[in-house]
Each structure stands twice: as structure tokens, then as C-alpha cells.
Amino acid sequence: MASENHFSAIKGAKVLMVGAGGIGCELLKTLALSGFQDIHIIDMDTIEVSNLNRQFLFRQSHVGQSKAKVARDAVLKFRPHISITPYHANVKGPDFDVDFFKQFNVVLNGLDNLDARRHVNRLCLAAEVPLVESGTTGFLGQVTVHIKGKTECYECQPKPAPKTYPVCTITSTPSKFVHCIVWAKDLLFAKLFGDKNQENDLNVRSGDAASSSDHVEDVFERKNDEDIEQYGRRIYDHVFGYNIGIALSNEETWKNRNRPKPIYYRDIFDNEPTQQNGNVDRNCATNDPSSVSAMASVGMKNPQDVWSLKENSRIFLEALKLFFMKREKEIGNLTFDKDDQLAVEFVTAAANIRASSFGIALHNLFEAKGIAGNIVHAVATTNAIIAGLIVIEAIKTPLSLEINTNRAKLRDIIEKVVKSKLGMSSPSIMHGTEILYETGDDLDEDLLASYAAKADKVLSELNCPVVGGTMLTVNDLYQELRCNINIKHREEFDEEKEPDGIVLSGWTQAPSSVENNGTKSVDNAGSTSEGSTMEAEKNDEIEIVPGKKRKLSEVSEDVIPSNAEETKGKEKLEVLNGDDDDDLVMLDDGDSGADKKIRYQ
Amino acid sequence: MDGDELTEQETALYDRQIRVWGADAQRRLSKAHILVYGIKGTVAEFCKNIVLAGVGSLTLVDDREVTEEALSANFLIPSDENVYAGKTLAELCCDSLKDFNPMVRVSVEKGDLSSFDVEFFSKFDVVVVCCCSLTTKKLINEKCRKLPKRLAFYTVDCKDSCGEIFVDLQLHRYSKKKLEETVECELKYSSFEEAISVPWRTLPRKASKVYFAMRDLLAFHEELTEIILMLVSVLERFEEVEGRRPGEVSIEDLPGVLKLKKELCEAQSLNESHIPNGLLERLVTNAREFPPVCAIIGGILGQEVIKAISGKGDPLKNFFCFDATDGKGIIEDISSCNTGS
Structure with missing residues (x-):
């Protein structure tokens, strides 16, 4: 997971963090350590004394200063060569519009209020950028992943309304x-x-x-x-x-x-x-x-x-x-x-x-x-754990491909992206349950002919049209590799810089890894080949494909059996280990496609 | 309780966490003394967490100098050669940690932990060891157990996407809230040596009691926990047999590690397929820590230590394993029969 090729793959990513508070400080640190090189961070708040018990990038002497800016300076001390762009501003401000959001591979939320979460969710949907959402209260915390067209969005589940009294x-x-x-x-x-x-x-x-x-x-x-x-x-x-x-x-x-x-x-x-x-x-x-x-x-x-x-x-x-x-x-x-x-x-x-x-x-x-004051309980440990989970999810978010879906053909994706950029030799391409393309020695000729015909069709004109927001799943059985590609429609391309008319972003072009004595690695995070969101399928491990239905992975001393039934579409890490000292409320009862919760004491 | 009250400064700084664990737990924390040996990314995370929490003192032991690997997951070391040249890891981390919370005394102790006598450990309430050999872990755990006072002992290790914590609280008394009532509880722990001596083939049976209701998921969980535990065991033993420094294995060692695994499995009458070669290979080729896993393991360890000190809430007993490739965290109780739960 932490292999060298993964690190270099992460380098190309551009991420947006919203919030430089309890989760934000931990997240910025973990992102920087994990090798992310281009991080943008928005926070309108200034530092207060009661932040200092957990927002470890801040000191007494910083009280009153911008969280985003101080956090940046603190992280540059141990990672001086990365780029961190702070914005001391409200994420709801007009500067942070859909076009602003479009430049990022993934958006990571570390917010403290429903209003801003909903706003960021909507912009991520509009910009078709994956969102990793999070929240903590005391010992409880959770991480959810929201990808347009693939998982629930942040607002798909009703949120508990603030308590009111007659x-x-x-x-x-x-x-x-x-x-x-x-x-x-x-x-x-x-x-x-x-x-x-x-x-x-x-x-x-x-x-x-x-x-x-x-x-x-x-x-x-x-x-x-x-x-x-x-x-x-x-x-x-x-x-x-x-x-x-x-x-x-x-x-x-x-x-x-x-x-x-x-x-x-x-x-x-x-x-x-x-x-x-x-x-x-x-x-x-x-x-x-x-x-x-x-x-x-x-x-x-x-x-x-x-x-x-x-x-x-x-x-x-x-x-x-x-x-x-x-x-x-x-x-x-x-x-x-x-x-x-x-x-x-x-x-x-x-x-x-x-x-x-x-x-x-x-x-x-x-x-x-x-x-x-409706003060939310907060400790450093929960924030640190949640930040770790956010980064793990962020690394798993899919590739995104900008292409003109009204002009480009399926063949362009097969040749220019899947074969050349992702290095697959015998790929198959799925759109939901529909097979768009596959290869193999045992396929009969009629089928091969139909695939060849399909390959020459314009993407948006396929029977099962590939348009902006479509998620394709690409598979190579021989390489035991699989990845998701998020399609974004784009009309114009710069002929000099983007002669192919495609822009693939995400964790691409990782150098190929060490060939390990001919034995196939079982690492499911990309040590077998280039491109690292790919996950090998193995018989002894649960398959986790970002955004696809996931099996439950919930473990604890007191595993809650009732949750075993509702495993589909939900990943949940629950370390349930103790008493509920407090009446703790889940900040969000997220129920989305990729969902992690920690309940810990 | 005169003189025990939290100061105004403490109340202001620790406001949000006192709301989580209470003022009495905060007072106990401020009197606790912690010893840490071996500073890698996970331990750096742990140290940050307990310094922020407001423990009384933290003593760091690690005489190694800064290497590229040490920098890779440790945010306590400034990335400036002019700053770190000539200083030990412990000294550098000490400087950063002091800054996090001026109310905590952070200091450095030089020397090799295994040479410290029993008396040395009596100054502490909690001992955390990392990046040291199987023999050292056993030895330090024994020394802690010889003291008349009860000392909490933890080992922690992260490799690639996997992390593991071992806990020995000896005899731990604590309180927890059950519905509206506060109940007093007691737990007896096995020593490190006792725990790792439990025959492997007996593990699934023991575990199945815990996961009684969940047959389907059960098999999977057990398998996974064991895999991680055994992988760590195999690697630890390999280092021991070969006289290697902890973590000092590389791809060239793979055949040797696999051979040892075979021998261990035979000796333990365990089917070899329980420990996939691929996972072993992953851990051998990439022994480096993965920062998100450091954050998770360091966070859980921090919370465990806070629990042990405050005597509030069920502590972890006695192994915790996490693998980021599937996002699973598992608590496994592996105790010898005489201390069974």
C-alpha cells in the first residue's frame, strides 16, 4: 500500500481540503507525510485557546491568526518542498465556484457544520469531483465517500435536525x-x-x-x-x-x-x-x-x-x-x-x-x-484516526478522464488510456453491468466483430452511452487488476498541450514496480503494475473497489450482529470498546457507498 | 483534594476533552509519567496525542541518528539538515513535542533500554516500546512486571499497511458506565511471553467464542487477525534467529523468511496456507510505515493509554491489528489459560 510506486502516483494529485480545524490539522499532516504535493486548504476561522488541545499545528502565540495559513507554515517545517495553498475565506464565497472545484482530483471535508457540508457536497456533484466527508464527536467519528452517480451523495440521507423545544x-x-x-x-x-x-x-x-x-x-x-x-x-x-x-x-x-x-x-x-x-x-x-x-x-x-x-x-x-x-x-x-x-x-x-x-x-x-454553547466534545486521538481513514479513502478514489464524449470514440479510451496509460494488455471495459469491450482467446468471432464495431462508435452514441458522469470499470484478468474511471465531458482541448484530446488525472503513470522474483504480489493496491487505484482481486481477501458495493468490514470485540445484514454498500470500521460516558450523537448518519465509522473509547 | 484542582489555564486549554473524559481523568493524566522507546512514525503520532492530552511527563529513549527512513513518517523532525545534524531522534522529537504543550515535561534519556535496571522503570506508569527485537520486548515486559507498582506495558509496530498493538496491564481495575450506573471491573492480562506462547492452532477456537453470533464473518475475521499476528511473529522470529536489527529485512531475505514460516507452521501444526506468502512478501519488501496507518494506530494507542491512566472504560485486551488494504481493525484476546478472560 505504501509502496514506492504508490508514492510517486500520489504526487500528481491535486487535493482540496475544506477546514483546518481538529480533523484538518491531522489531515494536512497525514496528507503531507503520505506524499501529496499539491494541497489547497480553505478555512475562514482564526485560532482560539480551546483549539490548542487537539489542533497541534497551532500554538498559544498563534491565537487570533488564520487557521489555514498557520497550518500551512507548520507543515512546511517538516515537508518544505510541497505546495500548500491556504485560503483564509468562507468556502461558500463566490471565488470557490464549480470551476474552482473542477481543478481537484478529490475534495476532503473536515468541517464543523451542516450548512457548509451541504454546500461543498453540491459543488462536488456539479464539478464531478469525488468528496470524502468526515466528522467526529468525542470518541465517535466517521468517514464517507461520495462519488457522483456511484454512491449516495451527502444529502441523500436525512440529517438529524437541531433539537428544538416547545x-x-x-x-x-x-x-x-x-x-x-x-x-x-x-x-x-x-x-x-x-x-x-x-x-x-x-x-x-x-x-x-x-x-x-x-x-x-x-x-x-x-x-x-x-x-x-x-x-x-x-x-x-x-x-x-x-x-x-x-x-x-x-x-x-x-x-x-x-x-x-x-x-x-x-x-x-x-x-x-x-x-x-x-x-x-x-x-x-x-x-x-x-x-x-x-x-x-x-x-x-x-x-x-x-x-x-x-x-x-x-x-x-x-x-x-x-x-x-x-x-x-x-x-x-x-x-x-x-x-x-x-x-x-x-x-x-x-x-x-x-x-x-x-x-x-x-x-x-x-x-x-x-x-x-452547543460545544462539541473533541479529542485529538479520534481526529487523528479519522484523518488516517480519510487519506486511505482519498488514495482509493478513482481516476478521472476528461474527454469530448461527443467526438471521441470508444477506441480512443481503449488505445490511448487503457492500453497505453494504464498498461493493460487484455482489458475489458464495463459500464455498469454492460460489457463495452473485452479481449480473450476464447471469444467467438461474432462477438469480436461486435466489439470492433462498438469500438468505432462515438462515446455518447453507444447503446449504453458514455457521457459526463459515467463511471467505467476497467479490468485486466491477466494482471488481476481493476480500476474505475470517472468520465468528464470536455468540449475543447489545447492542441499543443493535449494533442490526444484526453486528460487523465488521478494516480496515473506510476513507474512500474520491482518484479518480485516472478511471484505475483497479492498487495491489492497497485504493486503489481502501473496505475495504482487498481486493486487486484484475490480469493482470500474481500474485494474493495471504490464506489462499488462493498462488503462489511466491521470488527470489534463486541461485533454487532445486526449490522451483518446491512453490509452491502457500506464499509464500517467499528472499534467498539467501552462505555458511553457521554450522550454522543453521530454527527452524520451517513449510509453511503463507502462508509467508515469509528466508535471508540 | 486540595491542590489537585485543575488550574484556570488547564481548564481553558483542555476544555473540549474534559467534556469527553471528565475533570478527574484529566487530573490523573497530569500526574502520569510515560516512557517511550524507539521513535518511528507511529510513536511520533502517539507522543503527539498524549502530550496534547496533558500527561505529567514524557521520557523519550532513542539514540539513533536521523536517516531518510526516520524522516519518512515522522512529522516531529524538521526537514533541515542544519537542525537535525548531530542530534539523536529522541532529542529532535523532544524539541518539537515540548512546543505542543508547555504544561507537559518532555525529556530525553540516553542508553539502550535493555540495559536499564528494574529500578529505572519504577519511575513510570506507562511504558511503550517500538522497533525492538522480540527478546527486548520480553525482557522489558518482565522488568515491568517485577515492580511492586502496576505498570502499563505496550508494544507497537507498523509495517506497510499493517499495524499491531500489544497491551499488558497486569491486573487492571477500572470503572465503566453501564446504562446509568457506574460499575467497577477488573481484568487480568498475560505477559508478552505468555501471550505469544499460546499455540497458534488453539487460536481459532478461542476466538470463535467471541464471535459466536457471526458465523459467516467469523471465519474471515479470525483468519485475518491470525495472519497479521503470525506475520509479525514470523518476522520477529526471523530477526531473532538471524540476529538482525528490528525491521532490517529486505527482499533478499524472503526465501529465508518463507523457510522459517514453513518450519514454524510445522512446529505449530498449522496449515501453511494460513499465512499467505504474498502478505509476508509485502511486509518483507516494504517494511516502511504508511503514514495514514501510523495516524490510526498512534491514535488508538494514545486513547488506550489515556484509558489505562484514567481507569475509565474497557481497555483493549490484548492485541489490536489493523490492515489498511481492507480497512479492518480487530481486537483479539490471546491469553494463556491461567489468565484467560
Whole structure:
């Protein structure tokens, strides 16, 4: 697999990587080590501290810089002579159009969102370039291959929609901590600090109560001369006390539920005439608004500690105050951001106070941040393994042949490509199950004549037309070789540079390998001849032809028998070895023609 | 637990992985000491993974100088002769690894591992050996087992598209989540010597218990695992018999390797066809590592070591084999009877 001729074959390939994050860093490294020489990489992101535990091409000193560019520089240190072209840009931008995609032999995705994945999938379909798609969450990861006309595309299988909650669960009847987080983040935080014109369901339940809606609007506005401490207490009492009281008045709601308990400021800070507020001065060390912290000013440090109701109340009031004192300009324009410390503190405290009302277990800031920010669990090992699998798949992707299918004849493919470039002596060519051409001593003359007639036909005029997007399978029984060729239609060719009117790209023209004492190698990855996507067929090994139906290869200590039935069209590597510590969600439930999953702990 | 709390810096850096394995596992990692012997591409991958994970310390042993082969799959060595000239592999990799995570102490120890005494190993919690002979593997495993403390021992090797990991955790206690509950478990491991002494012909029978429900796939899996294990065994023994340095075989050795295979199969009363000559030939002619396989094997080994240190989750027992030509990874338990699972 790693033989010399394979390396030189890889050299000719031009690959596009989308994403230079967790998978991207590992992938770029493995591609470079594997011998790829022309790699293009797109990523719009800049480096953050929380990336550094796994995105090993980045250092503390790179925080804030372009991922694509820093990744390139880091890899050039150990592979200085290869070409890496970085783009610090959004892959959805207009520069990356179908023509841009067409220049690549394969596209490798290491993305973190559905939207961009779908976009790249569509461009790959339009440009007829094979796509290797991937994703990881914690110990889970998977790799799928998408080739137009041959496998499912990325969107052929429905993807799980992001979790949503009924409005009344959030506004009135939370039963899980996540409901309290959504309330704190999307309703309360948005109401107090976000766009005032946005519709907000925060007070939806009190609309039918005695208070008029005018009153409701007033509640959240800080009055001109209102003391900030007084304002904080008023908000506190309104959202945790008064609003719960209103909700309780609707008896129907609580017939089969536990009744929540209204919480008022005076209940918590009973004997303290004025609240022991934090020392804002502790925040004065810097004027950087992003480093303002309510935890710091009330003297709490550990994000792993679960705060008491009183501590949460203190943080809540402190955070509210700090927003008005230190970040007043931003009020009205803020949206929740998981990297905004003060926002995370505010949301954690508010969610916990609400959870107390409803008898839901409290959570620490670390956990609350994960829920509020939809943070995807990530470790280096899974990314490294997945990147390895991506490269293995990338090497297996088929050859592509650009040809004018309205002018060129089948004979051109046989002579100029299959015999001369791929070095086959007795080839057969298949289009699906249809045999277009074959050779052999035992064929009768009628058949040979019909093949000769077919060979002189124009590709698109064959009974079984060969057009753009067609995948041909070429076989040489004597060489035990087989490969797939992806046809791309092209109208014009440069007569000087491309006199044959064909452009074959992929892993072509590998120098022939060492002849090994006359024994035929059983390596199924090209050590027997030139051209290396070819895979020899052997009796003792499963045949794996890219894009063809594959047999299951799923192995583990606890092999899951049920999957044995659904083996066709799916390759799945599952190293299932342990407990599910986390509620892990498969990022994609890919089900395509070539599909690998790792589930590992 | 005072003084054991993760610092603010640690919490920020390790945020995403603490969400995977928890703060207590992260604390245990930060106190673990790892020894690595023999640095090739797979071990470079492994070192990267555990340095990023935030272990306490990593000690590297490899006095060899940089060769073209060493550069081929190792991203820790800068490709600049001015930088690498005169330095050992361990020193060069140490410089790069330090950079990955300033919170991990990475250092170099000089010398031949087989000459280190038992006392030396007592400083470590995990020992990983690569590119060394069968005899050295056995010897180091024995030394680790002599210590009063429990030391996790791993060997790892990659050749061409194949990779293999062996694990000896002696007696390993750990916890795992089963549904909502946390249960305590215990596993007893065979030593390297015991494991490789298990007669080959008994393997399929043992394995068939594991794969009870899957008759069709079964035969295939068993065959494949064994093939890789046996190939590695044959090559290891060849190196031992011929007094070769690990990995120092070439196409000229093929007849000798094939002859040895025949003898081994006879001695083990195993049909020769179980070990295809073609695969042996592939491994003999191309002993180089294939970088994607290094990433996969190094990733799995990294995760296994993290599991062993944190005492969380079922660890691998006791062989793992992977072949990129068919994309299969297989865990095989090959233990002597007295330590059987």
C-alpha cells in the first residue's frame, strides 16, 4: 500500500481540503507525510485557546491568526518542498465556484457544520469531483465517500435536525436543566442585552394576567435615575418571583406537575440590609470588556464547582451590574457567545436560579457553558484516526478522464488510456453491468466483430452511452487488476498541450514496480503494475473497489450482529470498546457507498 | 483534594476533552509519567496525542541518528539538515513535542533500554516500546512486571499497511458506565511471553467464542487477525534467529523468511496456507510505515493509554491489528489459560 510506486502516483494529485480545524490539522499532516504535493486548504476561522488541545499545528502565540495559513507554515517545517495553498475565506464565497472545484482530483471535508457540508457536497456533484466527508464527536467519528452517480451523495440521507423545544416548555414548564439554559440564553439574556425590537416570549404567560402589556415593557427598561443595584433586584424579583407567581395562578398547568416555587430577592438575602456586592475593582486590572467577570469580582474561581442558590443569585446580580457598568455600549446589540465569559456567567446563574424554582438539579459553569454553547466534545486521538481513514479513502478514489464524449470514440479510451496509460494488455471495459469491450482467446468471432464495431462508435452514441458522469470499470484478468474511471465531458482541448484530446488525472503513470522474483504480489493496491487505484482481486481477501458495493468490514470485540445484514454498500470500521460516558450523537448518519465509522473509547 | 484542582489555564486549554473524559481523568493524566522507546512514525503520532492530552511527563529513549527512513513518517523532525545534524531522534522529537504543550515535561534519556535496571522503570506508569527485537520486548515486559507498582506495558509496530498493538496491564481495575450506573471491573492480562506462547492452532477456537453470533464473518475475521499476528511473529522470529536489527529485512531475505514460516507452521501444526506468502512478501519488501496507518494506530494507542491512566472504560485486551488494504481493525484476546478472560 505504501509502496514506492504508490508514492510517486500520489504526487500528481491535486487535493482540496475544506477546514483546518481538529480533523484538518491531522489531515494536512497525514496528507503531507503520505506524499501529496499539491494541497489547497480553505478555512475562514482564526485560532482560539480551546483549539490548542487537539489542533497541534497551532500554538498559544498563534491565537487570533488564520487557521489555514498557520497550518500551512507548520507543515512546511517538516515537508518544505510541497505546495500548500491556504485560503483564509468562507468556502461558500463566490471565488470557490464549480470551476474552482473542477481543478481537484478529490475534495476532503473536515468541517464543523451542516450548512457548509451541504454546500461543498453540491459543488462536488456539479464539478464531478469525488468528496470524502468526515466528522467526529468525542470518541465517535466517521468517514464517507461520495462519488457522483456511484454512491449516495451527502444529502441523500436525512440529517438529524437541531433539537428544538416547545415554547411553553421553555417559558412555563421546564423539566430539564437544558430548558432553563434555553430560557436564560434565548429569552432573558436576549431581552435584557439584545435587540429590543426582537420578538421575545419571556413574558408570554403574564399577558393574560392583571398586569397590562405596557407594564411588561417597562419592567425590563432601566429607568433614567434608577440605581443599578435597585434595577438588578427589580429584574430578579420580576423574572424569578413575580413571573413564577403568575404562572402558578394557572392551576390547569400544575395538575400533573410539581408546582414551582417563586424566588424573591428578600428570601435569599434575608438579613442582609444591602447585598454584599462583589468588588468591582477586582475587574479594574484590565479595561478589556471581554475579560470582565462576575465570578472574579465575587471571588469565585473554579468553574467545576456547583454554586448554591445564594451564590448564583449573587453572580446573577453582579453580572447584570457589570454589563451596565463596563459594557454599556454593547447593550442592545449583544447575542450570546460561548466565549463571552460574562455572558456565560449570567446565563449559568439565571438558569440555576430558575432550576431551583422548578426543583431541577443545579449545574456548574463548565457544564452550563457546554449546553449553552452547543460545544462539541473533541479529542485529538479520534481526529487523528479519522484523518488516517480519510487519506486511505482519498488514495482509493478513482481516476478521472476528461474527454469530448461527443467526438471521441470508444477506441480512443481503449488505445490511448487503457492500453497505453494504464498498461493493460487484455482489458475489458464495463459500464455498469454492460460489457463495452473485452479481449480473450476464447471469444467467438461474432462477438469480436461486435466489439470492433462498438469500438468505432462515438462515446455518447453507444447503446449504453458514455457521457459526463459515467463511471467505467476497467479490468485486466491477466494482471488481476481493476480500476474505475470517472468520465468528464470536455468540449475543447489545447492542441499543443493535449494533442490526444484526453486528460487523465488521478494516480496515473506510476513507474512500474520491482518484479518480485516472478511471484505475483497479492498487495491489492497497485504493486503489481502501473496505475495504482487498481486493486487486484484475490480469493482470500474481500474485494474493495471504490464506489462499488462493498462488503462489511466491521470488527470489534463486541461485533454487532445486526449490522451483518446491512453490509452491502457500506464499509464500517467499528472499534467498539467501552462505555458511553457521554450522550454522543453521530454527527452524520451517513449510509453511503463507502462508509467508515469509528466508535471508540 | 486540595491542590489537585485543575488550574484556570488547564481548564481553558483542555476544555473540549474534559467534556469527553471528565475533570478527574484529566487530573490523573497530569500526574502520569510515560516512557517511550524507539521513535518511528507511529510513536511520533502517539507522543503527539498524549502530550496534547496533558500527561505529567514524557521520557523519550532513542539514540539513533536521523536517516531518510526516520524522516519518512515522522512529522516531529524538521526537514533541515542544519537542525537535525548531530542530534539523536529522541532529542529532535523532544524539541518539537515540548512546543505542543508547555504544561507537559518532555525529556530525553540516553542508553539502550535493555540495559536499564528494574529500578529505572519504577519511575513510570506507562511504558511503550517500538522497533525492538522480540527478546527486548520480553525482557522489558518482565522488568515491568517485577515492580511492586502496576505498570502499563505496550508494544507497537507498523509495517506497510499493517499495524499491531500489544497491551499488558497486569491486573487492571477500572470503572465503566453501564446504562446509568457506574460499575467497577477488573481484568487480568498475560505477559508478552505468555501471550505469544499460546499455540497458534488453539487460536481459532478461542476466538470463535467471541464471535459466536457471526458465523459467516467469523471465519474471515479470525483468519485475518491470525495472519497479521503470525506475520509479525514470523518476522520477529526471523530477526531473532538471524540476529538482525528490528525491521532490517529486505527482499533478499524472503526465501529465508518463507523457510522459517514453513518450519514454524510445522512446529505449530498449522496449515501453511494460513499465512499467505504474498502478505509476508509485502511486509518483507516494504517494511516502511504508511503514514495514514501510523495516524490510526498512534491514535488508538494514545486513547488506550489515556484509558489505562484514567481507569475509565474497557481497555483493549490484548492485541489490536489493523490492515489498511481492507480497512479492518480487530481486537483479539490471546491469553494463556491461567489468565484467560
